[in-house]
Amino acid sequence: xxxxxxxxxxxxxxxxxxxxxxxxxxxxxxxxxxxxxxxxxxxxxxxxxxxxxxxxxxxxxxxxxxxxxxxxxxxxxxxxxxxxxxxxxxxxxxxxxxxxxxxxxxxxxxxxxxxxxxxxxxxxxxxxxxxxxxxxxxxxxxxxxxxxxxxxxxxxxxxxxxxxxxxxxxxxxxxxxxxxxxxxxxxxxxxxxxxxxxxxxxxxxxxxxxxxxxxxxxxxxxxxxxxxxxxxxxxxxxxxxxxxxxxxxxxxxxxxxxxxxxxxxxxxxxxxxxxxxxxxxxxxxxxxxxxxxxxxxxxxxxxxx
Numbered sequence: 001x002x003x004x005x006x007x008x009x010x011x012x013x014x015x016x017x018x019x020x021x022x023x024x025x026x027x028x029x030x031x032x033x034x035x036x037x038x039x040x041x042x043x044x045x046x047x048x049x050x051x052x053x054x055x056x057x058x059x060x061x062x063x064x065x066x067x068x069x070x071x072x073x074x075x076x077x078x079x080x081x082x083x084x085x086x087x088x089x090x091x092x093x094x095x096x097x098x099x100x101x102x103x104x105x106x107x108x109x110x111x112x113x114x115x116x117x118x119x120x121x122x123x124x125x126x127x128x129x130x131x132x133x134x135x136x137x138x139x140x141x142x143x144x145x146x147x148x149x150x151x152x153x154x155x156x157x158x159x160x161x162x163x164x165x166x167x168x169x170x171x172x173x174x175x176x177x178x179x180x181x182x183x184x185x186x187x188x189x190x191x192x193x194x195x196x197x198x199x200x201x202x203x204x205x206x207x208x209x210x211x212x213x214x215x216x217x218x219x220x221x222x223x224x225x226x227x228x229x230x231x232x233x234x235x236x237x238x239x240x241x242x243x244x245x246x247x248x249x250x251x252x253x254x255x256x257x258x259x260x261x262x263x264x265x266x267x268x269x270x271x272x273x274x275x276x277x278x279x280x281x282x283x284x285x286x287x288x289x290x291x292x293x294x295x296x297x298x299x300x301x302x303x304x305x
């Protein structure tokens with residue numbers, strides 16, 4: 001079972017400037033590689049590498065591993081886009097939204113997350129510092145912090161790459177940890193069915209309903225405010241828009257979490273560390289999701305961060 005651990009970096013001003021310059025350079029290189037991939041139809045790492053690797057290293061002064069990651073990030077973005085187009089996220093083929101999404105190269109934000117492998121990033125867990133590659137050279141002794149439980153998992157279970165992220169002026173490293181799954185020797189004597197929807201976010205077979213009217217109304221208010229601020233375009237409007245950025249996603253995540261806990265309490269059990277189609281409760285009842293065919297992917301309960 002995979003578990004994501006996020007730790008906060010505590011860089012000095014000089015270190016933070018180097019990290020920010022690195023993010024910008026890596027994402028500029030990835031955006032350029034994505035444009036080349038779009039123009040030449042080379043959307044696999046090996047094919048795209050032939051067209052971009054040398055220039056990325058020379059033009060943006062990236063190391064070998066960073067250049068490889070920029071190329072792979074561009075290819076992964078097109079893989080995700082293809083899956084979303086096929087899944088109908090951008091509407092049907094021929095619609096304006098579908099054409100707009102498929103008819104232009106992928107672009108990365110200057111501060112989009114950047115993957116780091118073990119050649120570019122090393123952890124010193126005892127003194128809580130990392131050594132991390134940047135375009136200004138290797139930064140050693142960059143402090144990090146986090147909850148004791150998370151740091152213990154990170155020290156013992158980390159595997160694979162970690163992502164460098166800048167959010168709200170704060171730096172984070174997001175690492176993937178592999179946790180062994182526990183065998184559940186429980187046989188359910190009954191099930192609580194949960195049906196997902198839009199008018200009602202969730203409804204259980206016991207008769208409980210969790211309405212989505214409030215969250216949908218607040219979502220419309222958020223979108224109206226965002227549109228108003230974008231049209232205004234002043235500095236104060238941009239500051240306010242930045243302040244409220246992500247508010248809708250955070251609210252939905254909080255509401256989904258509360259509803260999930262109430263449904264589990266209703267079943268008399270607890271949720272496992274990851275979302276499962278069934279979770280066995282301590283009372284012997286399980287939780288089963290009903291058939292989801294036809295449920296719109298914009299349903300609030302399906303929008304997970």
